Amino acid sequence: xxxxxxxxxxxxxxxxxxxxxxxxxxxxxxxxxxxxxxxxxxxxxxxxxxxxxxxxxxxxxxxxxxxxxxxxxxxxxxxxxxxxxxxxxxxxxxxxxxxxxxxxxxxxxxxxxxxxxxxxxxxxxxxxxxxxxxxxxxxxxxxxxxxxxxxxxxxx
Ligand code: FES
Numbered sequence: 226x227x228x229x230x231x232x233x234x235x236x237x238x239x240x241x242x243x244x245x246x247x248x249x250x251x252x253x254x255x256x257x258x259x260x261x262x263x264x265x266x267x268x269x270x271x272x273x274x275x276x277x278x279x280x281x282x283x284x285x286x287x288x289x290x291x292x293x294x295x296x297x298x299x300x301x302x303x304x305x306x307x308x309x310x311x312x313x314x315x316x317x318x319x320x321x322x323x324x325x326x327x328x329x330x331x332x333x334x335x336x337x338x339x340x341x342x343x344x345x346x347x348x349x350x351x352x353x354x355x356x357x358x359x360x361x362x363x364x365x366x367x368x369x370x371x372x373x374x375x376x377x378x379x380x381x
Contacts, residue, residue: 230252230256236251242271248271249263249278258289259288299353300314300315300339300340301345301350303346304342306350314350318367324336
């Protein structure tokens with residue numbers, strides 16, 4: 226993991242503070258989340274304290290500080306999906322998993338995030354489950370879907 230981290234950091238040769246967000250984005254893309262090691266190394270490289278980095282990174286809700294769940298759900302909350310009821314989907318997923326967007330369930334099974342338009346506006350509300358699209362989703366379908374996914378994880 227640290228080899229990748231060093232390789233990514235080295236790409237930002239000049240180590241300017243403006244590089245912080247793109248650098249963190251690239252690390253997250255590569256590693257799935259921002260580990261403590263990543264934050265410390267980035268801080269040392271850019272001459273920023275870890276507190277400062279956490280402060281800036283938590284401002285952007287795209288960053289996660291723990292690994293994502295085995296099942297990653299994305300819920301579109303773009304205008305069209307919003308008008309078609311994405312908020313009730315978000316509420317239901319929150320109820321079913323007991324976590325907020327960007328968090329991971331304690332058993333490491335689920336995480337979810339809210340995203341803007343995923344390009345399927347006519348079929349909204351749209352969610353993806355590990356990249357697989359589900360269209361015209363209704364909040365009432367969520368308990369059954371989560372139950373099925375749990376079954377798949379438990380029997381994997
Ligand atoms: S607004 Fe949800 S797919 Fe476009």
